[in-house]
Amino acid sequence: MxxxxxxxxxxxxxxxxxxxxxxxxxxxxxxxxxxxxxxxxxxxxxxxxxxxxxxxxxxxxxxxxxxxxxxxxxxxxxxxxxSTNKTDFFREPIHFSFLKDHVLPEFKEKRKGSIFKVWSAACSSGEEPYTLAMCVNEFLGVNPSFDYSIFGTDISTLILKMATNGVFTEERVKPAVPAYLVQKYFMKNRDAIKRTFRIVPELRAKVTFNRLNFMDESYHISSKFDVVFCRNVLIYFDRNIQEAVLQKICRNLKPGGYLFHGHSESLLGMDLPLKNVQPTIFQRI
Ligand SMILES: C[S@@+](CC[C@H](N)C(=O)[O-])C[C@H]1O[C@@H](n2cnc3c(N)ncnc32)[C@H](O)[C@@H]1O
CATH class of the missing domain: 1.10.155.10 (Chemotaxis receptor methyltransferase CheR, N-terminal domain)
Known part of the structure; x- marks a missing residue:
């Protein structure tokens, strides 16, 4: 009609x-x-x-x-x-400091030739996975001994298209990303009127995206991850759903791997194979 x-x-x-x-x-x-x-x-x-x-x-x-x-x-x-897609580069910056200061040095020490794998679950328009890629890439600059990959998933196909494109307005990039990283990892649009930046191809090549609905019975992801960021999405779900989603996510987290959740979310009292390391940071048992 x-x-x-x-x-x-x-x-x-x-x-x-x-x-x-x-x-x-x-x-x-x-x-x-x-x-x-x-x-x-x-x-x-x-x-x-x-x-x-x-x-x-x-x-x-x-x-x-x-x-x-x-x-x-x-x-x-x-x-x-x-879907509410609010996100930012370097959102909740303490998580990226923990990654740089604890998780990456620990991985470097223990890895046995394996690739460092990160899952940005509910990645929205890509700011979170590209921030992760910049942080790992910077670490590799001084520790060039292992490879990495970042996997971003979200329920919204529209937002995933934006994430895959890797194009962001100046207002989203400039205030949030340190200038030396902008210089290194972003290309300015030649058409100055557009005032947009695109993530450089070398970094984009490290990040792949796929649609995933947390409500699916099984996530059909064959990889096990060293790190999962699942931030600022659990808040939209009832507690029983939050727990069920995290139980499924834990199946794809390596023992000793880290889970990061948002500062306005809580895992208190949930039956999960995780131990608390710091507020909002957990480690798979
Ligand atoms: C507020 S954004 C958070 C983005 C990013 N993690 C951050 O912290 O900046 C929440 C994202 O969760 C996604 N989302 C909502 N329900 C979902 C579901 N059932 N499965 C997968 N993603 C979902 C939305 O599409 C949205 O992009």
């Missing part, structure tokens, strides 16, 4: 019943909590999608999403629209 009168779309409203249906679906599929106070945010974000598709009402949109046993490509757009 496609309409062309754009005025209808501007006035489209998501009813409480429609939000309850959509919210229950989003919660079941992504784990993200959908309390009633998220209705306005969901309405505003999905309205953009209604405009793109020239669909004039949420009733018609929900029929489009849920009709014919579910429109899978549109469901991806729903997840893209509702």
């Amino acid at each position: 496609v309409f062309n009168d754009i005025r209808d779309i501007y006035s489209a409203e998501l009813s409480n019943e429609q939000f309850a249906r959509l919210g229950a679906f989003i919660n079941r599929e992504t784990g993200i909590k959908m309390p009633p106070d998220k209705k306005i945010m969901v309405q505003a974000r999905l309205k953009k999608r209604l405009k793109e598709l020239s669909i004039p009402s949420f009733e018609a949109y929900l029929a489009y999403v849920f009709g014919n046993n579910g429109n899978h490509s549109e469901i991806i757009h729903v997840f893209d629209a509702i």
Whole structure:
């Protein structure tokens, strides 16, 4: 059902019943909590999608999403629209200092020819995995004896496209990244008006991205990681989901490997094969 009168779309409203249906679906599929106070945010974000598709009402949109046993490509757009992707280069900098001062020297000491593997789980637009890549690369500059790889995953395909591109605006790069690292790892766009930077190819080659939904029963990742960053995403889930997600993540963390979580999240009282090393930093038993 496609309409062309754009005025209808501007006035489209998501009813409480429609939000309850959509919210229950989003919660079941992504784990993200959908309390009633998220209705306005969901309405505003999905309205953009209604405009793109020239669909004039949420009733018609929900029929489009849920009709014919579910429109899978549109469901991806729903997840893209509702996910909160706030991130930064060197966010929660204490984690990167711990990596540099403790984790990397320890790995260097103990490694037996293996590659240092890091998983940025819920990596958003790439700032976190590229920060990790810069830190490991800097360590390698003075300890050139091992190789590394960074793996970034997220549920949002839209955000993963941005991450893979590795293009960031000057406002995102300049205040957060030390100038000597900007010089080394970012290329300025030749078109000065654009004021964007792209991560250099050598660093991009070290970082791969893939879509992963934490709600999947199994993550189908064959690698075991030395480090997992799972930061500022657990906060969107109920506690039982947080624990189930972390149990699955722990299966891909090497014994002795480190897990980092966000400063506004807590693992207290959870049944996990981890020991606490520092606030927000755990080690796999
Ligand atoms: C606030 S960002 C955090 C980014 C980064 N880790 C940081 O700390 O800066 C949260 C990310 O979690 C992702 N996310 C939400 N639900 C998810 C799920 N069920 N599976 C995988 N990723 C999810 C979102 O798409 C979003 O990019």
